[in-house]
Amino acid sequence: MQYVDVASRLLLLTMFTLALASKISSRRAWGEFVESTRAMAVVGEAQVPAAAVAAAAAEGAVIVLAAVPLRWAGSAAFIIAAGLLGCLAVAVAMVVRRGKSVTCRCFGASQTPLGVSHVVRNVLLVVIALLGLAGSLVNGSVDPLLAMIVGVFGAVLGLLVSRWDDLVSLLVAP
Structure with missing residues (x-):
């Protein structure tokens, strides 16, 4: 189970690093993220700036x-990630259910409107975070070479998750 912990940590670390970097890389990027949060209309107008900051802080x-290579830190990361991703899955589902067209600003500029595939992505990531949490709670030894291999695997999956919209467009016929 320690390898599930390692792979899940690296997946979430990679994905959230890319997501946060895309939001805070410039004033314009941040403004677009805040505006997409506003367009989702899942929190009141007055709470939009705070919701955007809270999401970015949770990603950070x-x-x-x-x-941090300590068990408690990994467990905390997985709990925060599962909570954030669960909230995002619900928020995106609300947007999709209303039939509202809001572009996905999860990983920066995108023209892809939020859809069912984004809900699926977030639910899968919640599952990964919960599997990582389970892995972080189990004692055992770790082979450093194998841990490195599964860590790279997790990081590559994190990169693929950051390109979710592109992958979905390749798999779904227009």
């Missing part, structure tokens, strides 16, 4: 905690 917390 996951990044920092996932990078």
Whole structure:
């Protein structure tokens, strides 16, 4: 189970690093993220800036905690990630259910409107975070070479998750 912990940490660390970097890389990027949060209309107008900051802070917390090679830090990262991703899955599902067209700003500029595939992605990531949490709670020894291999695997999956819209467009006929 320790290898599930390692792979899940690296997947979430990679994915959240790319997501956060795309949001805070410039004033314009941040403004577009806040505007997409506003367009989702899942929180009141007055709460939009705070919701955007809270989402970015939670992503930052996951990044920092996932990078700390201590069991408690990984467990905390997985709990925060599962909570954040669960909230995002519900928020995106609400947007999709209303039939509202809001572009996905999860990983920066995108023209892809939020859809069912984004709900699926977030639910899968919640499952990964919960599997990682389970892995972080189990004692056992780790082979450093195997841990490195599964860590690279997790990081590559994190990169693929960050390109979710592109992957879905390749698999779904227009």
